[in-house]
Amino acid sequence: MEVFEAISTRKSIRKYKNNEVEDEKLERILESARLAPSAKNKQKWKFLVVKNDKTRLKLAEAAYNQKFVEEAPVTIVACATNSEYIMPCGQYAYTVDVSIAVSFMILEATELGLGTCWLGAFNENTVKEILDIPEYIRVVAMFTLGYAAEEGSIKTSRKNIEDVVCFEKYE
Numbered sequence: 530m531e532v533f534e535a536i537s538t539r540k541s542i543r544k545y546k547n548n549e550v551e552d553e554k555l556e557r558i559l560e561s562a563r564l565a566p567s568a569k570n571k572q573k574w575k576f577l578v579v580k581n582d583k584t585r586l587k588l589a590e591a592a593y594n595q596k597f598v599e600e601a602p603v604t605i606v607a608c609a610t611n612s613e614y615i616m617p618c619g620q621y622a623y624t625v626d627v628s629i630a631v632s633f634m635i636l637e638a639t640e641l642g643l644g645t646c647w648l649g650a651f652n653e654n655t656v657k658e659i660l661d662i663p664e665y666i667r668v669v670a671m672f673t674l675g676y677a678a679e680e681g682s683i684k685t686s687r688k689n690i691e692d693v694v695c696f697e698k699y700e
């Protein structure tokens with residue numbers, strides 16, 4: 530699968546089959562995060578893989594009862610191990626770095642025939658308590674991973690290219 534095919538076929542999946550995710554596939558997905566770019570190549574991140582049933586149930590509750598979090602065989606919790614560095618452009622590096630790594634993982638998962646759903650709706654403190662994550666660590670994102678039991682919604686809801694792109698000067 531080419532990168533653009535993964536980009537254009539990926540959809541958020543909120544229904545999962547019981548099948549486990551094969552270790553080789555999980556390793557490839559995590560390797561995609563390891564190889565992702567980061568500001569100054571600092572790689573201040575940690576990716577926590579959760580498969581345990583009871584922990585997934587707790588994570589679903591921490592994600593404001595999004596039931597599919599319990600259903601998916603794997604949730605990956607993407608953490609920043611330093612959240613202080615501000616880039617010369619004025620943006621915090623950690624949210625950008627970790628989001629790139631998560632995007633790479635999600636695209637690799639798509640290539641491997643797996644479904645994912647990015648999670649931003651969760652209570653960070655509750656997630657940290659459940660997973661023994663130290664206070665200074667930030668949980669930037671989580672995503673569910675597993676074999677899809679639904680098609681996902683078709684991409685009808687994207688803005689037109691001319692509404693989101695301009696050339697040479699801001700319009």
Ligand SMILES: Cc1cc2nc3c(=O)[nH]c(=O)nc-3n(C[C@H](O)[C@H](O)[C@H](O)COP(=O)(O)O)c2cc1C
Nearest residue numbers: 539540541543595646647648649650651681682684
């Ligand atoms: C930063 C971010 C946070 C999101 N949080 C959630 C979430 O908590 N729960 C959920 O069901 N979907 C969540 N989504 C998925 C979006 O709703 C979804 O990507 C969007 O509706 C477009 O649909 P698609 O992914 O199928 O193309 C999130 C996506 C992003 C990028």
